[in-house]
Amino acid sequence: MCKITAIVLAAGTGSRMKSKEKKQFMKINGKPVIWYSLFQFEKSIVDEVILVTGEEDIEYCNENIVKQYNLKKVKHIIAGGSERYESVYNGLKKTTGDIVLIHDGARPMLNQKIIARCIEGAKKYKACVAGVATKDTVKIVDKDKKVVKTPQRNSVWITQTPQAFYTALIKKAYAEMIKSKESNVTDDAMVVETYGDADVYFVEGSYSNIKITTPEDIEVAEVLLSKKESI
Known part of the structure; x- marks a missing residue:
């Protein structure tokens, strides 16, 4: 039987939100941003959830999110690092599943279909990421913002989370990256790629699987979630 772990990252400071409250704890339709993805994993076939947050927020997450909303699949609440890759690595050390899904807690629009596709993708490919094809033409520019190249639109995809992997594969890749002291990575797929x-x-x-980054994103998420709940 294949055991599945989800790592949910909620250790960011959210400086671009221009708010004293961290974005993962801000309310959308009365519930914390982080609750939405935790709830989706709770009702999925995922076996265990590891919540990675700031050390100072561990007790808050335990009392005001995990216990308050009765999230039984959250088995560990651990401290992240100063960089995203450190938070992921800390989560991987606690992972016991054969497959691991790594998700940004600031993406509240996660749903069961995306989770299922990521799990099946990991089983089939060993490494996969959720994403969508870009609707816009993308330009590659140099440091002076001069256009260098215009890639074919059908070859450009926007990367989202979850990103799913065989646990042994992603653990080994992260260990190699840490060993090399190279930290210029922007997502987990890049670690496996390298x-x-x-x-x-x-x-x-x-396309609804947006990441909460600015105050406007909260407003968009409220509308999207309201429509979702009314269906």
Whole structure:
């Protein structure tokens, strides 16, 4: 039987929100941003959830989120690092599943279909990421913002989370990255692309699977979630 772990990252400071309250704890339709993805994993086939947050927020998460909303699949609440990759690595050390999904807690629009596609993608490919094809033409520019290249639109995808992997694969890739002291990575797929021994594939995400980064994103998420709940 394949055991599945989800790591949910909620250790960011959210400086671009221009708020004293961290974005993962801000309310959308009366519930914390982080609750939405935790709830989706709670009702999925995922076996365990590891919540990674700031050390100073561990007790808050335990009392005001995990206990308050009766999230039984959250088995560990641990401290993250100063960088995203450190938070992921800390989560991987606690992971016991054969497959691990790594998700940004600031993406509250996660749903069961995306989770299922990521799990199946990991089983099939060993490494996959949720994403969508870009709707816009993308330009590659140099440091002076001069256009260098215009890639074909059908070859450009926007990367989201969850990103799902064989646990042994992503653990080994992260260990190699840490050993190399190279930290210029922007997502987990990049770690596998650089230090792993498997190709990374896309599975279908959703254009609604936005990341909360600015105050405007909260307003958009409120509208999207209101529509979702009314269906």
